[in-house]
Amino acid sequence: MQEAPNTFDMPLSGLKDRDAWLDKVAELADEDGYVQRLGARHAAIFIEDKKTLLVTFETHQSIMVSSRDAQPLGWEMAKALGWSHLCLVSDGDTWFRDKAVYGYFDRLVDDGFFEDFDQVIFYGAGSCGYAAAAFSVAAPGAKVIALSPQATLDPRMAGWDDRYRHMRRTDFNDRYGYAPDMLDAADEAFVIYDPENDLDAMHAALFARSNVTLFRMRFLGPDLETALMRLRILFRILAQVSADKLNRAALARLFRARRADGGYQFTLLQRLKADARPYLVVLLARKVLEQRNARPFRRALDAAVAAAQENGTRLPPPVPGAGQAQGGDD
Numbered sequence: 388m389q390e391a392p393n394t395f396d397m398p399l400s401g402l403k404d405r406d407a408w409l410d411k412v413a414e415l416a417d418e419d420g421y422v423q424r425l426g427a428r429h430a431a432i433f434i435e436d437k438k439t440l441l442v443t444f445e446t447h448q449s450i451m452v453s454s455r456d457a458q459p460l461g462w463e464m465a466k467a468l469g470w471s472h473l474c475l476v477s478d479g480d481t482w483f484r485d486k487a488v489y490g491y492f493d494r495l496v497d498d499g500f501f502e503d504f505d506q507v508i509f510y511g512a513g514s515c516g517y518a519a520a521a522f523s524v525a526a527p528g529a530k531v532i533a534l535s536p537q538a539t540l541d542p543r544m545a546g547w548d549d550r551y552r553h554m555r556r557t558d559f560n561d562r563y564g565y566a567p568d569m570l571d572a573a574d575e576a577f578v579i580y581d582p583e584n585d586l587d588a589m590h591a592a593l594f595a596r597s598n599v600t601l602f603r604m605r606f607l608g609p610d611l612e613t614a615l616m617r618l619r620i621l622f623r624i625l626a627q628v629s630a631d632k633l634n635r636a637a638l639a640r641l642f643r644a645r646r647a648d649g650g651y652q653f654t655l656l657q658r659l660k661a662d663a664r665p666y667l668v669v670l671l672a673r674k675v676l677e678q679r680n681a682r683p684f685r686r687a688l689d690a691a692v693a694a695a696q697e698n699g700t701r702l703p704p705p706v707p708g709a710g711q712a713q714g715g716d717d
Contacts (some may be wrong), residue, residue, distance in 0.1 A: 442522075443474050530629075
């Protein structure tokens, strides 16, 4: 007898219309969970499995772009580890500031929903990272991973953030409002951000709490979630927080994966060139050229050497016997 297919295995690609996509998800989740629409711009998707619950906040648009099968990010993690998954989906960046969403979490609390699980993990990035922190208060003792979250968009507290002017009339002071305060009930939270983005760093500083670890991942750019997926460490972060093994040292070890990442290397190269650091440009370019042939790094190395010779600037000595990768240019 053939085993019934797992809900997490079913592709949802080809359904760009949000309503059609939600209808298909509801059809797949029928036996294992449910889909509940929450007003015009939000929905909750629940798939039940084991006693660890992953709660993710995602936008429909990001799901369509980042997943080949148009599946919520949490499905891959839930499938791999047998976790249950609750996905809150928004149509665009809404920060989930909607009374229908508040009411949904109120009902979960009243029904003792989170108490049915041994462990609850909240996750989100950007506007969804804000929501992960803000709504984690509904499950005291939860763990939270938030990538580059905003603390609030209330102009009285964050008027310096001019990226989201269209949200300034949205109320961030009513229920589930100021995200850092909502983390007080969490067992532990990790706020991960790129300090090269000044506004993200300013928001991160507002999350400083005794139960919050602030961790900087420099030169990964504004889309930290995509970068961590490219480095293949996002799911490892979630797995380690579940196993009570995530801390600052563990994050530092995982972040070493950046050393072989082309995106990180190129961003670092641009920064060193802008700062006129030929010594470091040479060190970086040599290291990358040992890994692979890369035209921008070859040009940067030649330019740094030529400029140093012209200006009499000291450069690092050549490494005897150091080879360079062979093959085509990147």
